[in-house]
Amino acid sequence: MTQDSKDTWIILGASSSMARAFVRRLAEDGHGLILTGRDKDDLARIAADCKARGASSATNFPIDARDAATFAPILTHASGLEGQLSCAVFLGSMPDQSEIDADPSLIDGVIADSFTGPAQFLQLLAPQMEARGGGTVVGIGSVAGDRGRLGNYVYGAAKAGFATYLSGLRNRMGRSGVHVMTVKPGPVDTAMTWGLGKQPFMTTSEGVAGDILKGLKKQRNTVYTAGIWRLVMLVIRNIPEPIFKKMSI
Amino acid sequence: MLWNTQTYTGWGRALSAEGELARPERAAALAGLVTHPAIGARRSYGDACLNSKGSAVDMSRLDRVLSFDVSTGLVEAEAGAPIGELARLFAPMGWMPTVMPGTGFATVGGCIAMDVHGKNHHVDGSFGSHVTAIKLMVNGKPRTITPKRNAALFKATIGGLGQTGIIASATLQMSRCEGTGMEVTEQRAENWEEHIALLSSSQARYTVGWLDCTAKGKNLGRGIVEEARSTAVRPQSSHKGGSKSVPFNFPRFTLSKAMVSGFNKAYYLRIRDGGQTRIKPLEEFFFPLDKIHNWNRLYGKSGFHQFQCVLPDDKLPELRAMVETIAQSGLASPLAVLKRLGSDAAGVMSFPMQGYTLAVDFRESEKARKLIKKLNAATLAAGGRIYFAKDSLATEAEAKAMYPDWAAWAAEVNKADPEHTFETDLTRRLGLRSI
Numbered sequence: 001m002t003q004d005s006k007d008t009w010i011i012l013g014a015s016s017s018m019a020r021a022f023v024r025r026l027a028e029d030g031h032g033l034i035l036t037g038r039d040k041d042d043l044a045r046i047a048a049d050c051k052a053r054g055a056s057s058a059t060n061f062p063i064d065a066r067d068a069a070t071f072a073p074i075l076t077h078a079s080g081l082e083g084q085l086s087c088a089v090f091l092g093s094m095p096d097q098s099e100i101d102a103d104p105s106l107i108d109g110v111i112a113d114s115f116t117g118p119a120q121f122l123q124l125l126a127p128q129m130e131a132r133g134g135g136t137v138v139g140i141g142s143v144a145g146d147r148g149r150l151g152n153y154v155y156g157a158a159k160a161g162f163a164t165y166l167s168g169l170r171n172r173m174g175r176s177g178v179h180v181m182t183v184k185p186g187p188v189d190t191a192m193t194w195g196l197g198k199q200p201f202m203t204t205s206e207g208v209a210g211d212i213l214k215g216l217k218k219q220r221n222t223v224y225t226a227g228i229w230r231l232v233m234l235v236i237r238n239i240p241e242p243i244f245k246k247m248s249i
Numbered sequence: 250m251l252w253n254t255q256t257y258t259g260w261g262r263a264l265s266a267e268g269e270l271a272r273p274e275r276a277a278a279l280a281g282l283v284t285h286p287a288i289g290a291r292r293s294y295g296d297a298c299l300n301s302k303g304s305a306v307d308m309s310r311l312d313r314v315l316s317f318d319v320s321t322g323l324v325e326a327e328a329g330a331p332i333g334e335l336a337r338l339f340a341p342m343g344w345m346p347t348v349m350p351g352t353g354f355a356t357v358g359g360c361i362a363m364d365v366h367g368k369n370h371h372v373d374g375s376f377g378s379h380v381t382a383i384k385l386m387v388n389g390k391p392r393t394i395t396p397k398r399n400a401a402l403f404k405a406t407i408g409g410l411g412q413t414g415i416i417a418s419a420t421l422q423m424s425r426c427e428g429t430g431m432e433v434t435e436q437r438a439e440n441w442e443e444h445i446a447l448l449s450s451s452q453a454r455y456t457v458g459w460l461d462c463t464a465k466g467k468n469l470g471r472g473i474v475e476e477a478r479s480t481a482v483r484p485q486s487s488h489k490g491g492s493k494s495v496p497f498n499f500p501r502f503t504l505s506k507a508m509v510s511g512f513n514k515a516y517y518l519r520i521r522d523g524g525q526t527r528i529k530p531l532e533e534f535f536f537p538l539d540k541i542h543n544w545n546r547l548y549g550k551s552g553f554h555q556f557q558c559v560l561p562d563d564k565l566p567e568l569r570a571m572v573e574t575i576a577q578s579g580l581a582s583p584l585a586v587l588k589r590l591g592s593d594a595a596g597v598m599s600f601p602m603q604g605y606t607l608a609v610d611f612r613e614s615e616k617a618r619k620l621i622k623k624l625n626a627a628t629l630a631a632g633g634r635i636y637f638a639k640d641s642l643a644t645e646a647e648a649k650a651m652y653p654d655w656a657a658w659a660a661e662v663n664k665a666d667p668e669h670t671f672e673t674d675l676t677r678r679l680g681l682r683s684i
Contacts, residue, residue, distance in 0.1 A: 015274075017274050042275045045276065045313045046313060048314065191278075191310075
């Protein structure tokens, strides 16, 4: 780890399967954890799990990406902590594209959960991190954000927006010694994909967690996980639009 | 997405079921799924973890440690937590689960449902004896049951094959350990008599015999007896190495007679004449095969069966005759285990009884099934019983005769689950709940 083990990590969306695998690794390294999410009971369970695994502290706060009022208590709590502060964003939602077709107003929620909510939070957190002169931001994007596709282009658009935001944040925060890393997972074996059956180049939550930590160690800007997706998306991004628009991949 | 239709199997892969599986990630999601049987890591070999008549709940993602007290060694964990993970987390702090089966992938819920035993059963008893409380899902809500306040339901749940309801979490009393190392002494046993003598006279907390089921005549019963104790000495790092995986189903000749017998001989001769003592990492002693993921693929596509029985102490000649039958058949694989068991059994349907237990793998074939059926009958005749965690071939009459308290158990279970929603292929095959 590049971080001092006394760092505290703020986790947005700690109940997600990927977040849980990641916080376990952080806990075993002795980090402090601020876990946020919507399922209060589950946050308490994850906090207990992390403490048993060696987290130096684990507190939890409710958060709703669509309600900026839930951000303030977390930020206030964080401002009272010593040492470096880091933040990992696992928030996001992906309704079926067909549900969105039936009710386009769902788009607001997807954008808020996957992009604007986390972006607002990070925007509020940024001055604190800059003042501390270090720490890391990890943002979970998606390979779906690399090109709009038939099956999930609203979700993809939200993730693309978030990735662009992270790219700008990286540009800003790098000046103060804060590293911003964008993570783009392909299909991951989680509750979201359960029921879809085996997906191409599917990885596990533990695999994602390992790739994030490896990426942090190497101070990478963008990490694809599984790693093969970097290549796959390079190809997909370079398919000429006249051909791509006729494909359904 | 809640449900996923899958064809799934137990560890032996000889039997399979097709059905819908849910895999909740959070306790809140479990609450809506309590009318389906729960399955864990699917490390039971036969059909105990299959429900071909319906759906099942895969508990593997409910694996959080909910509390741990370093001064008392009490740990509460969600049912899907692997038992080996608890050892990995807490051994460095001086605690490990008191009873651990031969694989660390087995879940806490599975260990309760099978009332598993470990290499220390003769000293510490079975898994259920160290469970101080269980949170059982009743009508969608967790209800805490303890051995004192809910004796009958608790005893029906320990070794209860999941029939009293979904176990959400459990509190375990762990045991003190010196650290993450085990001091393991291995000794050769040249034949059956020597093997039994070493096992019966062993003073070690952890004892297990490895049996060469291909040795015949004067070598019958040949093997290696391992005795171990916890140690603060750090194991050498040379044992570490990453885990390996069996990437595909092996062809049939891999476990042919000649290969097995050669492997067994080499394994036996590796131990020096006067025995040897080494420090091994804890997981290597308790879970020797866990380093090779999917080792069940070594048996090929059609899978395998494990026969495991326990016979009372005074039936050693009968046990010897079984080993002789197995050796004559030439069907056994290298993986055979002989162990002494104590009298402790925490549940009504628990497997352990005072005596000796024998576990042998057979690649699936008609011959093997015939042989196992013969061994099942011999077990019953000798007043012993077979282990439901391994079984796929016993008959209803045999199972009921081996577990004479089955009807009392069924009455208690049917009270907790009057709709029979938690029945599995195993309970249906053996009619365990039809009074």
